[in-house]
Amino acid sequence: MPDFWTTIQSFAESTTHRIGTQLLKDVGHATASEKADGSLVTQSDRWADAELRRAIAHTFPDHGVLSEEVEHIFPDTEWCWIIDPIDGTTNFARGLPLWGISLGLLYRGTPVFGYVYLPPIQQSFHGFWRGTSDLAMPSGAFLNNAPIRASQAALSHHEFFNICARSVSLLKSPFPAKIRILGVATYNLLSVGAGITLGSVEATPKIWDIAAVWVIVQAAGAVWHSLESEASEPMFPLTVGNDYTERSFPTLVVSYLDLIPIFEPLVKSVAQQT
Structure with a gap:
């Protein structure tokens, strides 16, 4: 049986890739409207938000959810997912091929796992961050499952x-x-x-x-x-x-x-x- 963190990562990967496949069919064709804060929202945002929440509720029924499009109040649960169904909605609505789906998992109010999938460029980022928690968990950051590290290059006008x-x-x-x-x-x-x-x-x-x-x-x-x-x-x-x-x-x-x-x-x- 896979351990908890393998399950978490597999869930994030399969769910975002499934939703991303549909969103790729909608990109550039979605009608956008302006929200109160001046940002754009489309029916694709709302559909993806609902799909993410539905998948979390089915797989992790005891986990809370805070999402961009629906629920903004942080819940009283030990584990909580924070989701952005389409980050870069303006790019998505105009057909610019750079936008993503973001899932963050919080433990007692602090993020410990993150997964971001960018369907147009087929890049998936994920990482684990224990911080000061008492969790036994993996570590590291990855792009398409290969480890990544921040650059140590000297500052110049070429950077x-x-x-x-x-x-x-x-x-x-x-x-x-x-x-x-x-x-x-x-x-x-x-x-x-x-x-x-x-x-x-x-x-x-x-x-x-x-x-x-x-x-x-x-x-x-x-x-x-x-x-x-x-x-x-x-x-x-x-x-x-x-x-x-x-x-x-x-x-x-x-x-x-x-x-x-x-x-x-x-x-x-x-x-x-x-």
Whole structure:
């Protein structure tokens, strides 16, 4: 009989790949509407959200779920999945082939497993992060089941740094790396863990944007750095009964610690948007 973590990983892989197969048929043809926060949503988002919740309820009936499209209140369960059915909905709706499905598994309010599948480019990221928990579990971060590590390259104008669309006007110049905008929060940050970029910033990510990625990038050796003030409540553990609809987590991720004092002054102002 497979152990718990093998079951978790197999479930995440089979479920996201099954849903991704259908979404690939819909890409570029889905009608999008604007939500209250200005982001887009399609019927494909809602269908994928429902399918993910249904699969979790069937396989792990004692696990809670917090999802982008339906349930934003953190439940009183030891285990909870946080799901983003389509990260990069604007890309998806317009036919741009970069978007993904994100699943994060939390134990007592803190992420311990993350899985992100990007169907258009056939890339699957996953990782395990024990942190301070007492769990017996695997470790490491992987891309298509091959181990990944954050880059240790020296900063230069030939290295990449990812930004989100909301942070473009707030960046200070000159900037010491080549800028890229991907339009997908998960892949934006995962690129650091994969050794593709030296850093990434997200101005207003929600919990469903980062729950899975928080695990993977740290397991890959990258550094997760909050851009919120010290007075703000900590990111994890999440609080039972809290509504995370409006809560943003401005974040800087870098390949190694020495890059924080270089990049943070250049992107710090993005936190003022939350």
